[in-house]
Amino acid sequence: MTNPTAAMLVIGDEILSGRTRDSNMHYLANELTRIGIALREVRIVADVHVEIVAAVRALAGQYTHLFTSGGIGPTHDDITADAVAEAMGAAIGHRADAMALLQAHYDRAGLPFNEARQRMARIPDGATLIDNPVSTAPGFTIGNVHVMAGVPNIFQAMVASVLPKLTGGPPLLSQSLRVNRGEGEIATEFGALAAEFPDLSMGSYPFIQNGAHGTNLVIRGTDAVQVDLAMQRLQRLFG
Amino acid sequence: MTNPTAAMLVIGDEILSGRTRDSNMHYLANELTRIGIALREVRIVADVHVEIVAAVRALAGQYTHLFTSGGIGPTHDDITADAVAEAMGAAIGHRADAMALLQAHYDRAGLPFNEARQRMARIPDGATLIDNPVSTAPGFTIGNVHVMAGVPNIFQAMVASVLPKLTGGPPLLSQSLRVNRGEGEIATEFGALAAEFPDLSMGSYPFIQNGAHGTNLVIRGTDAVQVDLAMQRLQRLFG
Numbered sequence: 001m002t003n004p005t006a007a008m009l010v011i012g013d014e015i016l017s018g019r020t021r022d023s024n025m026h027y028l029a030n031e032l033t034r035i036g037i038a039l040r041e042v043r044i045v046a047d048v049h050v051e052i053v054a055a056v057r058a059l060a061g062q063y064t065h066l067f068t069s070g071g072i073g074p075t076h077d078d079i080t081a082d083a084v085a086e087a088m089g090a091a092i093g094h095r096a097d098a099m100a101l102l103q104a105h106y107d108r109a110g111l112p113f114n115e116a117r118q119r120m121a122r123i124p125d126g127a128t129l130i131d132n133p134v135s136t137a138p139g140f141t142i143g144n145v146h147v148m149a150g151v152p153n154i155f156q157a158m159v160a161s162v163l164p165k166l167t168g169g170p171p172l173l174s175q176s177l178r179v180n181r182g183e184g185e186i187a188t189e190f191g192a193l194a195a196e197f198p199d200l201s202m203g204s205y206p207f208i209q210n211g212a213h214g215t216n217l218v219i220r221g222t223d224a225v226q227v228d229l230a231m232q233r234l235q236r237l238f239g
Numbered sequence: 240m241t242n243p244t245a246a247m248l249v250i251g252d253e254i255l256s257g258r259t260r261d262s263n264m265h266y267l268a269n270e271l272t273r274i275g276i277a278l279r280e281v282r283i284v285a286d287v288h289v290e291i292v293a294a295v296r297a298l299a300g301q302y303t304h305l306f307t308s309g310g311i312g313p314t315h316d317d318i319t320a321d322a323v324a325e326a327m328g329a330a331i332g333h334r335a336d337a338m339a340l341l342q343a344h345y346d347r348a349g350l351p352f353n354e355a356r357q358r359m360a361r362i363p364d365g366a367t368l369i370d371n372p373v374s375t376a377p378g379f380t381i382g383n384v385h386v387m388a389g390v391p392n393i394f395q396a397m398v399a400s401v402l403p404k405l406t407g408g409p410p411l412l413s414q415s416l417r418v419n420r421g422e423g424e425i426a427t428e429f430g431a432l433a434a435e436f437p438d439l440s441m442g443s444y445p446f447i448q449n450g451a452h453g454t455n456l457v458i459r460g461t462d463a464v465q466v467d468l469a470m471q472r473l474q475r476l477f478g
Contacts, residue, residue, distance in 0.1 A: 013442050016278045017413065017459060018268030020444070025283075029257030039255045041290070042283040044264075047442065051280070074423045075443040076430035116426030135447070151445055174256065184313045187355030191315035203252050203286065204314040205259070206390055208374070220256060 003038045003169030003222065004064035009055050010044040011070035011080050012150065024069045024155045031159055035168035036222070037065065047077050049086075056087035060145050065166065067159075070150030072139065074116040080147060081140070085124035088142050095123040098138055105136040131161040170222040175231045179238045182206065182213030189237050190217060197230050199223060242277045242408030242461065243303035248294050249283040250309035250319050251389065263308045263394045270398055274407035275461070276304065286310060291322035299326070299384050304405065306398075309389030311378065313355040319386060320379070324363035327381050334362040337377055344375035370400040409461040414470045418477045421445065421452030428476050429456060436469050438462060 008028055014020045025042055032039045040063060045051045052071075060066045071080030085092035098121035106113040120137040123129065130139030130146065132154060139148040139158045148158040179186060183206045194202040200221035207214050217234060221227050247267055253259045264281055271278045279302060284290045291310075299305045310319030324331035337360035345352040359376040362368065369378030369385065371393060378387040378397045387397040418425060422445045433441040439460035446453050456473060460466050 013440065013459070014444055014457065015264075016268055016281070017411065018265060018270075018272050018278075019413065019415075019457065021265045025254075026257060026260045029255055031257075033257050039257075040285055042255065042281075044281040046279055047440075073426075073443070073445060075426040076433050077442045111423070114423065114427070116430075117423040119426070120423075135452075151447070153447065172256065174258065176258075184350070184353065184356040184359075187312075187314040187358070188353070191355075194315050201252065201286075203316045204312070205253055206312060208390070208392065213374075218253065218258065220252070 003036050003172065004167065005040045006032055006037050006065040006067060007041040007043070007059040007063045008039065009052070009059055009066060009068045010042065010150075011047060011052055011068060012044055013047045013077075015044055016046055022069075023152050024150065027152070027156055028067060028069075028159060031163060033172045033174075035163060035166070036171045037166065037168050038172060047071060047079060049079055049083050052080060052083035053087045056084055056145060060087070060143065064144060066145045067162075068145065068147045069155055072120065072137070072147060072149055074119045074137075078119065081122050081124065084142065084145055084147055088124065088145065090124035090126055090142060092122055092124045094118055094121045095125075098123050098129060101129075101136055101138060130158050133157050133161075172220060172222060173224055173227050174218055174220040175227055176216050176218040177231065177234050177239065178214065178216050180212065180214045181238065183215050186215060186217075186238055190234075193230065193233055193237065197221075197226060200226055200230055202230070242275050242411065243406065244279045245271055245276050245304040245306060246280040246282070246298040246302040247278065248291075248298055248305060248307045249281065249389075250286060250291055250307060251283055252286045252316075254283055255285055262391050263389065266391070266395055267306055267308075267398060270402060272411045272413075274402060274405070275410045276405065276407050277411060286316050286318060288318055288322050288325075291319060292326045295323055295326035295384060299382065303383060305384045306401075307384065307386045308394055311359065311376070311386060311388055313358045313376075317358065320361050320363065323381065323384055323386055327363065327384060329363035329365055329381060331361055331363045333357055333360045334364075336368060337362050340368075340375055340377060369397050372396050372400075411459060411461060412463055412466050413457055413459040414466055415455050415457040416470065416473050416478065417453065417455050419451065419453045420477065422454050425454060425456075425477055429473075432469065432472055432476065436460075436465060439465055439469055441469070
């Protein structure tokens with residue numbers, strides 16, 4: 001059995017300008033790994049309609065799932081829902097179910113459900129709403145595209161709403177070994193071991209600590225027996 | 240004068256698996272913003288030859304500069320140099336200048352300049368070496384593609400070697416205002432202000448602190464007078 005694949009699209013001028021540091025990607029990567037969906041690509045694009053449309057089309061076409069983060073609030077720069085609708089060939093408008101959710105939310109809070117807030121009820125036709133237990137304004141799933149907020153705690157709550165509905169594959173296992181030798185010293189034997197286990201992925205990640213070279217060796221795969229076996233070999237070589 | 244544009248390509252199974260958190264992107268974003276080069280897109284792809292080749296072709300064709308991070312070490316999973324060479328239509332081999340640098344480095348360290356380490360001298364024909372004051376193994380620039388290491392302190396040293404050689408544009412200025420109101424409350428007036436300043440980019444970034452909604456409003460542009468003027472208007476509206 002092979003693993004379903006995924007891509008993530010981050011809509012974020014504020015990340016590209018260096019003003020903020022994305023944390024959603026790291027969160028999603030770990031959650032997907034846990035349920036056996038392989039995150040294969042991430043793109044970060046600016047808040048520009050045509051660029052979002054192009055990225056959604058490319059990524060939704062190439063992977064089992066596409067997760068987006070950012071750009072679904074009430075302000076003029078929140079253009080993700082319209083761009084995703086266009087990319088997926090769907091009409092978009094203020095949908096009754098989302099309007100009702102938001103109306104009830106602002107009524108409870110004693111705040112006006114004004115035009116800007118109504119913008120958050122713009123949902124493409126045919127999409128399913130994604131529950132937002134933090135601040136009500138929903139995300140949505142259309143086809144294989146899951147559209148979520150950029151604010152980290154809302155993003156995480158939406159991920160928790162969506163993932164249980166998806167079919168994962170066997171968990172993507174990994175084991176790592178830290179060795180106090182530089183990559184250049186272990187590369188030949190490590191490469192030979194990798195060649196012996198074509199179904200596993202082996203990576204080496206060098207670091208420098210107190211001026212000394214070291215390497216983290218990582219073995220990844222879905223077959224626990226193979227991963228264990230390869231790790232035993234690795235420990236015999238460098239442990 | 241418009242600003243040159245840039246994209247970044249991170250080669251990194253270890254980021255896609257969630258094992259490590261990328262920091263090079265945030266560093267490069269800030270450095271580029273400072274010298275007036277607009278980072279417009281970031282992609283993270285797996286350590287897979289065809290995917291690196293496709294991403295390099297797409298991004299180098301679309302932006303003034305492409306910066307890559309990762310995959311230029313001595314192990315079997317370091318495949319960036321060969322993929323970039325293919326994408327740029329260049330031959331690649333062990334280049335004499337890089338071999339000489341590395342030979343001298345390992346001679347000084349009293350370490351064998353073995354086959355794995357020689358792999359780091361694989362540089363495409365026609366590329367210029369990027370200085371690596373941390374660990375010698377060079378990056379390279381070919382055409383508009385700047386190929387750098389993934390280890391953060393080496394990446395940063397290579398960025399410092401490369402950026403002074405590039406022509407930037409006017410600095411990308413930004414000012415921000417933190418308001419203790421939710422986006423939905425300020426969206427209409429903020430959107431109207433943004434429409435009045437078509438040469439500036441205005442974004443709003445909501446947060447929740449101690450259960451209360453707040454928003455960071457950010458104004459970006461290259462014209463300092465316009466940015467100041469818009470910020471004064473913003474302060475009068477919400478300050």
